[in-house]
Amino acid sequence: MKHTLSILVNNHPGVMSHVSGLFTRRGYNIDSIAVGVTDNAEVSSMTIVLNGDDFVVGQVKNQLLKLPDVLRVQDMAYASSVQRELVLISFSITEGNRSEALTICNGFDVKILEMTEDSLLIEFSGNSRQVANIISVLKPFGIREISRTGQIAIAYRNQNSV
């Protein structure tokens, strides 16, 4: 099962190694990791997506909390948090399928960053299912390059909203 951990850490060199080393050492695979500084320049926020049962995730959480630079670990339940990923996709188009491509982009609420005679560069953000969706829909056009940020997440304040 996929779990999303939101982790607050001290923002200084070595912290990334400490955190990722912990996963390496225990042989857990990280599906994605995204890091950025918070409103407090001394604190960074990391979102780690990993695959594992509750036992594995519990172990990871316990071990993370032992690192002096880790300030908080939250296991984000899908229903009570927003989870987003940003993806940049450059793909091929032709005379013949350009309007079809644009219709798809419209439907997905995509931002078009560049359009040339034979290519489109787009920006899309959504949850991991939506990102997987758009990639599979655009695949037949011929994808030239993809760059993904990895998932970030934040919990809803009101735990009743979805």
Added chain:
Amino acid sequence: MSSTTEAITGGRLMVELLEEAGVEIVFGYPGGAILPFYDELYHSKKIKHILVRHEQGAVHMAEGYARSTGKLGVCIATSGPGATNLITGLTDAKLDSIPILAITGQVATDAIGTDAFQEADIFGITIPITKYNALIKKADDLARHFEEAIKIAMGGRPGPVLLDFPKDVQTQKTTVRKATSLKIAPHHYERPKVKGDPQEFAEVLNGAKRPLLYVGGGAINSFASAEIKALAEKANAPVTTTLMGLGAFPGTHPLSVGMLGMHGTAYANKAVLECDYILNLGARFDDRVAKYQDFAPNAIRAHVDIDAAEFNKRINVDHILHGDLKDAIREILPFVKGGDRSSWIENIQTLKKNHPLDYDNSGDSIKPQDFLQRVYARTKGEAIVSTDVGQHQMWAAQYYLFDRPNTWLTSGGLGTMGYGLPAAIGAKFGNPDKTVICVTGDGSFQMCIQELATIAQSKLGVKILLFNNNFLGMVRQWQELFYEERFSESQWTYNPDFVKLSEAYGIPAMKIEHKSEIEKGVDFFLKDSGSALIEVMIPAEEKVFPMIPAGKSQQDLIEFKDLGKLKK
């Protein structure tokens, strides 16, 4: 940050911080990248520096010192090869939760990352084997890093920390002598309040008919021996200890069933099978003790530990108390009731009678078990004993009964050959009035043998008991039992003359081979307070029993008397 008028160098400040922290002794080895610090150390009147022969020796000495005194152990090395020589010992300290501060020299900050002469990314290398580490980038940060480091080393579940100290930071001036704020959260060093319900916890114990206390190294780190004794006596519960917990409960106490696990006593391991309640006090269900989820299959399992990450890590438990062991036991004690457990205690006595530790002492050869029992009698059980790793380690654990905490120094988690001699040296520096004995094997001894010079140089009275079987004995034992006697690379086709070698270092030595020489040997080696080495020739085929074969559990224990069953 507080400031005083006079700026001092980083090197000077490090010395002052060590002095203020009460550090009296450090073990180290100099080199280019740590010279400015050594130059400042030269002036210190409070800190004694012990010059070792190999940095691995320095860190194991710091471990032996820490384990035997309960204080912080400090070791120092230069950058690059000096620092990487600390790796084994730091890993050892991590696995056995020993508080160690390692200070390493580093190339100047502007050279870091350029593959400079004697540069190694020791910060990166030691991330997985330290509890905390830091690269000190400027002298102004030193006070904060220092305070964080020693608080983390000593706080909670203790462990090794490393401060990497670039050469230019050692000479840089600073006025910041004290940390005014720490970047790490207090729960990493403050003693946590006990979490859980002590009354409910005690009541489960009260309800047990056949309780067993299972005591680990955490009991030593938490100085909880008196509390454990009070608990065992009040609850009338037998006590078994792990290899790391030896001495936390008196080995001679009527309620003691000795050590459990792979080479634990048969009666301890059988008690684990029969108990209806097992209370883990500061142990970690290590795989040499608790092989499978059905460990103590008939028991309710309870666990007290300071490290929350240990709960349900390997073995699921039914009741948890999170906190310092000493505090936790103090909180449950008032709720603990005596109860009549006489049939359980009787049962234990029968197990002890029917399944004693045993060996065959007929014949003319010297048996290590016999020799150790005589050493025990001669020292009245009052020595500090360190060991290396192998059969001799297990015989020492079985046949020297430890009555007091901090008197048993062994590499439990990592199983580090080469630990014993330097650990004994560190312990002797910390306990100059006590008899300190290093029990070693001919394999292990040669891993840090150069530290004989450190003994000689400091005129230390360290006693070395060398069991020579001309084999890597424990490896041989496994090969004999599980690899059809194919002794692949376990026999020494060359061993030095250990007596001459020892004498070359100025340490009196003697070799004995026959049973008739035992008393002479014991006397030679323990007669005065000086250093001495006794080389005891023992049969290569002597084995450690009981034994739970690797990968098996308590049910599969093999005793000395079952030896025949092993061989088909």
